[in-house]
Amino acid sequence: MPFSTLPHQTGFYRGKVRDVYSIGENWLIMLASERISAFDVILPRTIPFKGQVLNQIAAHMLRHCADVCPNWLLEVPAPNVSAGWRCEPFKIEMVVRGTLTGHAWRTYQSGKRILCGVPLPEGMQEHDAFPHPILTPSTKASAGHDEDITAEEIIRLKLATPEEYETICAYALALFERGRELAGKQGLILADTKYEFGKRDGKIFLMDEIHTPDSSRYFLAEGFDEKRRSGEKPVQLSKEFVREWLISEGFMGQPGQQVPEMTDERIQDISNRYIQLYEKVTGETFIPNPFSEEETFERMKECAERLVAENQSNG
Ligand SMILES: Nc1ncnc2c1ncn2[C@@H]1O[C@H](COP(=O)(O)OP(=O)(O)O)[C@@H](O)[C@H]1O
Ligand SMILES: [Mg+2]
Incomplete structure (x- = not known):
């Protein structure tokens, strides 16, 4: 339009x-x-x-x-x-992860065991659940890529006061808990998601979209464990399948990389999903x-x- x-x-x-x-x-x-x-x-x-x-x-x-x-x-x-x-947005994205999936898995695979200041247990496999959901915030870049950030950096850079950040963390974890309940009722697993918060009238508000396929990863609960046991990929209902397709075609958003051709069939498939x-x-x-x-x-x-x-x- x-x-x-x-x-x-x-x-x-x-x-x-x-x-x-x-x-x-x-x-x-x-x-x-x-x-x-x-x-x-x-x-x-x-x-x-x-x-x-x-x-x-x-x-x-x-x-x-x-x-x-x-x-x-x-x-x-x-x-x-x-x-x-x-x-008035806080310039951070509050990523909450229930499982070792996507960026967290890619980071883990590279050998790192600390993500955004959060230590990760040894011996985890892709999509394994964390003992508790973890917060892995990122910067909200006005241009370019968002980058992982720690709680300490958020406070040091004054992206939020310690009190504000504490509230935001508590909200993000509580929202994720609710998101998992809602997903569970529909036979889905909410693997991870991202929240944005802002202030209005001196109060902290949740803003933007939440729990959508753009901001979250969902798995079908049915067959999740079986598929993983037999080494198959669990069925994912999110944008990750688009990312995986792009990666398989050599595109990760880096300078000089070319977006692969999007055929009519590909478009229809993404729309259907x-x-x-x-x-x-x-x-x-x-x-x-x-x-x-x-x-x-x-x-x-x-x-x-x-x-x-x-x-x-x-x-
Ligand atoms: N209630 C709100 N108040 C202020 N900004 C908001 C609110 N809800 C969403 N936004 C912002 O509006 C934009 C939504 O458009 P989007 O296409 O997601 O943009 P972006 O490319 O910046 O992610 C985002 O920048 C998001 O932070
Ligand atoms: Mg956005």
């Missing part, structure tokens, strides 16, 4: 995946696009229904975690749009977004008016 203006719009930011409209001083409207990023690079082709899947899973999860900590979401004016409180994940995670049948881009934009305009009119007093 081309950029155009909403009522009360005060800013616009095109993220890797979402278009973020600032409304007044206090609100955001986020349109989830069909763009897909991996290794912090936006891939050359878009994935049908990915924006809707992402947005609806995030909204579902934010609603089911609203009692764990305050979050930014106020309304979902269209299947691919969310609106809510604008927060996103839809499958939506149905699996929410337990609901996927209904393709009925709105055209114009209709969606109309809804965003009405939403912008509502945000300013209805939330003024407690904003």
Whole structure:
């Protein structure tokens, strides 16, 4: 969708995946696009229904975690749009890991036994569960790659005060616990995920998307142990299959590396996997977004008016 203006719009930011409209001083409207990023690079082709899947899973999860900590979401004016409180972001991504998967496994395999200051036990295999979920924060780079960071560095660099960081850590672990419960009810294992927090009115809020295939890794619980015992890969419902495909084609987002060709079949496969994940995670049948881009934009305009009119007093 081309950029155009909403009522009360005060800013616009095109993220890797979402278009973020600032409304007044206090609100955001986020349109989830069909763009897909991996290794912090936006891939050359878009994935049908990915924006809707992402947005609806995030909204579902934010609603089911609203009692764990305050979050930014106020309304979902269209299947691919969310609106809510604008927060002042902490420039860290709070990664929580239940299993030795993805980046943690790649780091472990390279021989390292400390991740973000957290010591890792010897003798672990890929996807083994940690004794307790671990926090492995990363920097939230405005450009380029996010990098692992320790709690000490976060405090030293004043990315959060010790008190704020303590609260954020407690929220992140509690959210992960809830995320695992919600996943478990749907026959899924939440392996790891990433949260972003910000401040509004002096209070810490959970912001951004949560528990989506872009920010999390899920496994099918059924067959997980059996597959691992027999040396097969457990079935993963997340973006990791995109990353693995890219790695197998020699692409890890490094300078000079070329994104492999995305065939129609590949696109369709990725789209199907996103839809499958939506149905699996929410337990609901996927209904393709009925709105055209114009209709969606109309809804965003009405939403912008509502945000300013209805939330003024407690904003
Ligand atoms: N409630 C919020 N307040 C302020 N910023 C937010 C909020 N929710 C999400 N964001 C930010 O909006 C952006 C969402 O778009 P995204 O495509 O994920 O961008 P990015 O490429 O920066 O990850 C992110 O930068 C995220 O940190
Ligand atoms: Mg993001």
